[in-house]
Amino acid sequence: MGTSSLFTEDKSAELVVESVGAATDPRLREVLSSLVRHLHAFVKDVQLTNEEWETAIGFLTETGQMCDDVRQEFILLSDVLGVSMLVETINNRSLELATESTVLGPFHMVESPPRESGDRIALDGKGEPCLVTGRVTDEHGTPLANATVDVWQANDEGFYDVQQPDIQPERNLRGLFTTDDNGEFWFRSIVPRYYPVPVDGPVGRLLKATHRHPNRPAHVHFLVTAEGHRPLVTHLFVKDCPYLGSDVVFGVKESLVRDFGEVDDPVRAAEVGFDNPYRAVHFDVTLLAEARAEASR
Template sequence: MSDEQQEREAQLVERVVASFDGTPDPRLKELMRALTRHLHAFVREVRLTEAEWQQAIAFLTATGHITDDRRQEFILLSDVFGASMQTVTVNNEAYANATEATVFGPFFVEDSPAIPLGGDIAGGAPGEPCWVEGTVTDTEGRPVPDARIEVWEADDEGLYDVQYPDGRVAARGHLFSDAEGRYRFWAIAPTPYPIPHDGPVGRLLAATGRSPLRASHLHFMVEATGLRTLVTHIFVRGDEVLAHDSVFGVRDSLVKDFTPQSPETPTPDGRDLAGRPWTRVHFDIVLAPDRP
């Protein structure tokens, strides 16, 4: 490439960056200038062709078209590039022994059903019963009473309730820790499942030889006054997908023992499972202090 060509390209970058100089909001100005520099650096590094640029625009257009109030393809796109996980990492700095955060995912829904301690979030979703219990404490080891614990997961078919067309509400709910910070509930044992791959993100994964599978997991969001809200999962030890989770969400500290129980094993709350096997897991949650 000639010096003249390099200079022409560099001048264009600076003109575009300078166009944001009058942005009143300092943070927005910083973001737009940095984004411009990185975007132009990518175009120049790979020598992007006009046909490739048109393909990229078509891809983003298709991503927008398939997105609606029940499916968020842009979150999936962010997830498979690791951008969601990197944002989580940047915004949840390690603090003492606080539980690590991971990706939010595209399937959280507001206004989940409230369940009592020891209740069942399954709501008829297919899957093996799983007893989940633990404590919520702060980093000083003090119990956190009345922490709101939101939980959601895919069913045994690999689908979340919002992926069904019938409006069902299943495999999600919320409860509150007791006076000693303890919690307990029934869920279903997590199994691996593919992220939705019938759209643009799925085609991208197929074209790059990547699997759409997510490692088996159960979502948590935990909120308590004066403490940092935690968004995390727990994963199943021994799951073969742990090493290549499609959204890079696995952290070693979040891999837990989901211990199989025979049908003859008494359940912790005396529930009659009609001769079915079940699973149990213990997950102690530690919340970091909130910070401005």
């Protein structure tokens, strides 16, 4: 064995990259090689100490241990570091004809129950009633019938159902809707509230150590799908929320901000089963055909 193949600081990354077998999947080789080079360069740049590396390993270990069926601490870590939003932006930068996307977030951990158009998703009766209406079309404005609109949101105190299993009804403020022949959907909910991401784990300690607030602006999550079209993960943000400009996960886009305005219409209120006045918001969604999306990449 020649000494040229032994580990040294100067050629550390090159030795690891060269150790990858010739039969390795090309994309895996590309991604892993870049990761190794950047990671080794980072360690050299900051002159990482043994104690700091042990702390980092402990942090990542605890992050994994915090993950379960209803909580994904690694997604939360990716979110607060801006990586989730960066990946989302890179993968959608050429899709300007579609509604803008944003992060999935760490709370899409359970299936939303199928619901009929007009159903209430606020099962506990709490919060300020809000009528949500919208339409799903393709990039030409053609309505997409039978599209699925998956929605989920926090309650009026800033908690998701999975965070309060002993307080909120199961699947509270979640719903899976299907658009009609005109591509339209509507449901009854409440005005969402801003809320802090979970801070009782390693990500929370990281935010505290870096003097960052943990808050997300008020929003409703949407996951919209239709046959032959690229799925869309997006949010509907409440205008004038104080955290629009400092979202802890960097997910706000101006095109997704809406006024959840007050409606004074006794007739319409009676039709939808609300007291008058009530709040309402409209959100049209444009999906891009899969073939068009692939051509744009």
